[in-house]
Amino acid sequence: MNPLFLSPEHILQGGYFNATLRKLQEPNTSIEPHNIMYPVFLLENDEGMQTVSSMPNVFRYGINKLMPALTELVNNGLKSILIFGIVETLPKDAIGSSADSVNNPVVKALSKIKAAFPDLTIACDVCLCPYTSHGHCGVLTEKGAIDHAASVKRIAEVALAYAKAGADIVAPSDMMDNRIKAIKDALIANSLQNQVSVLSYSCKFASSMYGPFRDTMKSSPMAGDRKCYQLPPGSAGLAARAAARDVAEGADFLMVKPGLPYLDIVRQTKDKYPNHPLFIYQVSGEYAMISRSGDENEMESILMETLTCMRRAGADCIITYFAPLILNLISKKQ
Amino acid sequence: MNPLFLSPEHILQGGYFNATLRKLQEPNTSIEPHNIMYPVFLLENDEGMQTVSSMPNVFRYGINKLMPALTELVNNGLKSILIFGIVETLPKDAIGSSADSVNNPVVKALSKIKAAFPDLTIACDVCLCPYTSHGHCGVLTEKGAIDHAASVKRIAEVALAYAKAGADIVAPSDMMDNRIKAIKDALIANSLQNQVSVLSYSCKFASSMYGPFRDTMKSSPMAGDRKCYQLPPGSAGLAARAAARDVAEGADFLMVKPGLPYLDIVRQTKDKYPNHPLFIYQVSGEYAMISRSGDENEMESILMETLTCMRRAGADCIITYFAPLILNLISKKQ
């Protein structure tokens, strides 16, 4: 009798000694095309195409440049995109009127993209901050505080505009309380509730990892570093309450943002809402760090490990600037 | 305000109106090669190859016929097999001596298969019934009852023989209480516990769906229709206790058999033991029913739906006679 062995159920190594067995031990962590969503930055100038200095291989596109890029990606398996509008000449005002004007690049582009790629799922980021003169995500009171009711009303209007223009998913990133219900009510009133999903930026933290994104969006941050009412990084409690709020208000999908340093929040959210598909936004700071994490092989290994970890933590879909590279890696594997 | 709408969280159709969204709603149900295990029936005659009248497209192979068949399957993605030995001329006796004799076809074949397919995971069914003169799964007392202690001792000896011969997984199908611990103790005593897994037929029910399998094994059932002490079909309770027993005794992997009519047992087992990979044995009666369920397209649709359902219910790997067809369907899809 071997006194070293406490109990047979504590002998783990017998269960993962080869690659096939290890796959069985890693359920629900495969990375397939539907697990990836690609953020797209859309310029007003239809022929424009700009690099982003802080984010190698990321571009801002005008619609006419975007179409051929999308063609290649869709052929390589791309299933879904998340569109952000970039403002260069459109007027900014107190209520972000350009967000849903007929000249908004997102509004203009949706029907073209939909027509060209009928099987591509199109999500649109919904916020006022790129379009307000003050750069805040909502409408302000005379005293400069957020006018909650007015803000939520505007957010719902913008979301509805994108939905009518052809978006499959509207994704409010503003973090205003109760905007999910306002958007759902607007969709219902327009009989769109069974054709348009709402992806809520439910757990969006006030992270230090958004720097490169701000460059990309050409958004100049206002005085005050919490302009968008993001959650404090150490607060699992507010994240739990935010997800509960959004589920009660009718969100179809939830999001945690950023990803890597918040995988416990992903786990907590998935455990509580196992029936709601969960998105992670792998943010620009994560993109930058991983991009510089080693040579090409090391970087790809680290990238794929982080995606595996995100899936393990409970994410169903990862919004990532690495989407083109990931689609290539998936294709190669097969 | 629309009085028809009770609550935004009850509007489900907004979350699955296209194919990509539906994929996000079906987590952990993909069918990849590592989710499939193929049962192989091995003849004593190395050159033999026999059809099975009740199971179209299923064969019994001698090792020399098996090798080219496996080559094709492994090239098509096959990751794991489950070997059953078929006895035609080997002597049968009271203790099933041929189960682990040097002439046993499984014992003889293991090193050859391992050498040819080093990345193929090889499981071996472990039982005495194909080798005992009385056809029971254990050793009998003078009065004809199961001699539990003697039976467990023999089961462990046979499992050890297969482990030494090169099996990656030993899979006792006899349903004797406490045989998992006996096998683990034997593996430990031979320093094999971290190179050989134990897959327990934990929840094996006394089903009416084993008929074609018995033809395949050429096993003539004894008087008494519970010869192997299988569980009563209506008993979720005994299934729960059987899984608990096997986990406590050190099983690496659990199994539910048959599959389709027992998916609630799959769910119950996975819910209780989420950290133990769970196998389903899609039995011969299921194979027969699905084979006859319609024309080729209908049959393939029904087959793939049942596999999806098994994965949804919590199965990590499905042991199935359809493995060659499934590998083809997976290849085509890509």
Next chain:
Amino acid sequence: MNPLFLSPEHILQGGYFNATLRKLQEPNTSIEPHNIMYPVFLLENDEGMQTVSSMPNVFRYGINKLMPALTELVNNGLKSILIFGIVETLPKDAIGSSADSVNNPVVKALSKIKAAFPDLTIACDVCLCPYTSHGHCGVLTEKGAIDHAASVKRIAEVALAYAKAGADIVAPSDMMDNRIKAIKDALIANSLQNQVSVLSYSCKFASSMYGPFRDTMKSSPMAGDRKCYQLPPGSAGLAARAAARDVAEGADFLMVKPGLPYLDIVRQTKDKYPNHPLFIYQVSGEYAMISRSGDENEMESILMETLTCMRRAGADCIITYFAPLILNLISKKQ
């Protein structure tokens, strides 16, 4: 001391070694007449009687042919039926007006059946698809999408018509969000809420096993294979949310459809809502597969095992084309 025995509580075989003990291990799995509901297809032509080529022993009846058939079944123990109307000459239009017209065969037959069989519980399937010119389960918008509000309003009108005509149970199969509340509100407004139950097709999956049923209903499916907004087969999450929705809206009884490949969903639903009687619809594809599963004895064994499994998984009542055969098997057993 016998080292093979880890723990007395792991010795299971001492608890089920004879038939009486096995019965005690299979609680709540008996098949009595109240556990069975029989689907009835009702023709407009009162004297009609038609076979269904893909479903042996299933007939479409005119009311005058149905009555003697029911008499025999009721005498043999039948407790409940589920009526479907078959349209052959009634006009179809955009809103399914014939569903609740005075000429609808179901509306016409209810009082006759009720008078003849006062103790027979009568359920009526409620949907628009047999009666709409486009074949969809709801009313369409100009663009061809489902008009949710209009659809739910019509579903409630049809359900109310059947309730007024004498149905004990109305069973909406359309899968529109929030139709249960609309029906309950209509029943309340007509003081029928304590005389008519609502059986919701809560978890109805987009299965490949509905083929023969479509023959039976003479319904030609429209372009688009999700016309009825059924759930994706791999989605346990949407099924959980659908059941929650229906319970919150006041459903008296819940349903899972199909049965056999969805027993984990049955278990999940019963575990969550133990106080709501749960129905399974054993669908036409299941009927076909079991019918062809072997000779008469084998088929009956497999049939009764599947019913036992359904009861074990949590079903209280099984809607099945095998009802006449099952009543015979029950009678014989006594």
Next chain:
Amino acid sequence: MNPLFLSPEHILQGGYFNATLRKLQEPNTSIEPHNIMYPVFLLENDEGMQTVSSMPNVFRYGINKLMPALTELVNNGLKSILIFGIVETLPKDAIGSSADSVNNPVVKALSKIKAAFPDLTIACDVCLCPYTSHGHCGVLTEKGAIDHAASVKRIAEVALAYAKAGADIVAPSDMMDNRIKAIKDALIANSLQNQVSVLSYSCKFASSMYGPFRDTMKSSPMAGDRKCYQLPPGSAGLAARAAARDVAEGADFLMVKPGLPYLDIVRQTKDKYPNHPLFIYQVSGEYAMISRSGDENEMESILMETLTCMRRAGADCIITYFAPLILNLISKKQ
């Protein structure tokens, strides 16, 4: 809109307005023969037959009178009995030697009953109190306290004697801690563990309802009114711990005794151990009260309601002196 109705899910009356629907609302409460066990009092005198004054329709039988009585009951559906030995002339001593002597009426009768009724499940009550000179359930120390180790050893010896003589179930009623494990060890050492079940009187309370039983057993209670270490009636906690103890020690089946005033204990035990069949002993005081509860119709209604309530509370089998009457009522119903 009707302001009286708070929520559709609170309208219950729509779910049970006819008899078939009510049956669906009462799952797992049917009374079938396997849900009933009949207590049998066995005299030393093979030809004896005695009435019990305090229990109308209950008899003490010698084996030759018992056989025809059993024949009638088995023909009427009886599936299981629980045998008590009655001592009239056998010597009593300090260790209850007559409990397992060759002259013990139970030991003598078992093979005869088994031979005549091979499908009848035979349980034997196991205790020392009918056979000890002091009337206690165990062996005493010199000071008159219970000698726990000696007592448990004797209980296991008596249980083993009955098991060897042909009992299917041994049912220790002594309430000594750890006697279940001692019995299981004895069964294992004799290779009987998979042919003999242990039914533990796990939750036996010190009730005031055992009076008539004591008459029946002709047992004169000792000084001290807790002679058998029964549980205090108000203690749900000790009952929970007693069941936990017996499950850990390997009990196949559990019991609560008495029944009616302890249905919360039944519920608590079933909730905690859903996978262990649960017995209720409907004791002599319950028998007496129900017998006198009204005229024949009223009494039968009350009896059947109490059985329904016991099943609803979680009992799988009820040990009851009413077994002959119940079998008649079941037969009549069909």
Next chain:
Amino acid sequence: MNPLFLSPEHILQGGYFNATLRKLQEPNTSIEPHNIMYPVFLLENDEGMQTVSSMPNVFRYGINKLMPALTELVNNGLKSILIFGIVETLPKDAIGSSADSVNNPVVKALSKIKAAFPDLTIACDVCLCPYTSHGHCGVLTEKGAIDHAASVKRIAEVALAYAKAGADIVAPSDMMDNRIKAIKDALIANSLQNQVSVLSYSCKFASSMYGPFRDTMKSSPMAGDRKCYQLPPGSAGLAARAAARDVAEGADFLMVKPGLPYLDIVRQTKDKYPNHPLFIYQVSGEYAMISRSGDENEMESILMETLTCMRRAGADCIITYFAPLILNLISKKQ
């Protein structure tokens, strides 16, 4: 080492070997005056006093006979009563107008009792059945079905009348869905919500044990044996939903009726709503059975054991015809 003892935690007998320890094992089971409520039957004739043949020691009183009886009981500790009005000459009509007329004996007596016994808590049973010409608990539609909305309206009016007349507790026994909310709304509208409690007959079963009570109430049951929409005895599920409904609607206290055969329902209800005081109604059939259960000592032992069991199961207060005897037994013990 004593091999018989599996685990120290399984030695229970060390924890309850004397009377003091046993009391410690029986928490929250004491029977004090506040745990008892006494049902009082009030005649129209102020000087009347009648025996009830089927219930020895139970009387119907006119107010002038009730007062001295109450004086004695209050002096002996009585803390609360539940008043039922008995109709002999008051007119009955379709809506039970006499239930809350100025001539109703309950309405008339309340101020007198309150004045005489300011510390006595007075509950009033609220139902229409003693006052309707048809004997149903609610108002009927033209077709003879219950008119739910009209019924709930009347129940609330009656409850309000008793509240205004001085009742501390109104106890609706009608089992109509949503009547608790209607009563609470009426109390609020009259500023009585903080002076009057609502005790809901939440879990009132269709029991065979109400016979003697019907004699007492002189109520002749109507055709149809479910006139009050009581719950089916086997349905724990409907009981759970009924308690949930009443808690959601604002019930202060819950009730289970009858008591003894429903202690699992008591347990289930208390487990789910630990913060709502729970009443048991020990009904007339229980009273009759216990009254005849033996000689005076035996009967008192059995009575006190059943009360202990009710308290153990979770009851806070027991409504019982034995109240005078219990108060005597309590006094003697002190």
Next chain:
Amino acid sequence: MNPLFLSPEHILQGGYFNATLRKLQEPNTSIEPHNIMYPVFLLENDEGMQTVSSMPNVFRYGINKLMPALTELVNNGLKSILIFGIVETLPKDAIGSSADSVNNPVVKALSKIKAAFPDLTIACDVCLCPYTSHGHCGVLTEKGAIDHAASVKRIAEVALAYAKAGADIVAPSDMMDNRIKAIKDALIANSLQNQVSVLSYSCKFASSMYGPFRDTMKSSPMAGDRKCYQLPPGSAGLAARAAARDVAEGADFLMVKPGLPYLDIVRQTKDKYPNHPLFIYQVSGEYAMISRSGDENEMESILMETLTCMRRAGADCIITYFAPLILNLISKKQ
């Protein structure tokens, strides 16, 4: 009434609009010196000091160079270190004899460090891999597989040697099943169990982020990239079982390694074992990525955010190469 606001409990922004409130929302996330442990690499050459090219600001020290460095850190608040021995000239053999030889730098240094810094908690990494000729973490069998029993024996011997030499904590990083119990047994046998803690590398994953560490340790990896039997990155299940195993074997503290991509594992482990202090090893790849994540301010913000996130996820102590910088940042803040 503002229709936009669904429910007051969903208004979150009222709870974190200033810095103090945000701190209240971030419980248990402060970074104090006791939450940090510093890894120290110890050279054989007492006077040595080497930079590590892939890890800026990380050094290998001989003991005489280490002492002044530690003095500065301890003065700046350092509370604990984790020592790794670096082998340059010591002989390597099959069983790693140099791990616990008198010449081992760790063995030699412990008493000196302890004497100089009596309040510094000293942990020692325990493994064989730096000292074996084959580079594996355990002893091998003749066939080259891990000899489990021999390996665990050696690990326990090495741990005991460090404990005897003055380590406060021994931290086995080898991942052998059951080594925690072996170490505890060794400590007990030497009466050290109450003076030495065991910190188990419980959940150590086979990550791509160990590259720079391998440079630091000068360890040349063997053929086979799982040499240390680390967990597959996607397997939350094996991590759960590994933590359960180590807790059952007596681990004082648990560890998750790496940190950032495994915060869901941290959460899962802390949720399951809230009473065991939990360590994170922020590995070399994390160090490299964060070091290159931006300019000094950005990098420090990101570093502090990741630490906050680790604490939020459940870590009590973080083992980090950034310890000197963190101590500085803490000092500055005060």
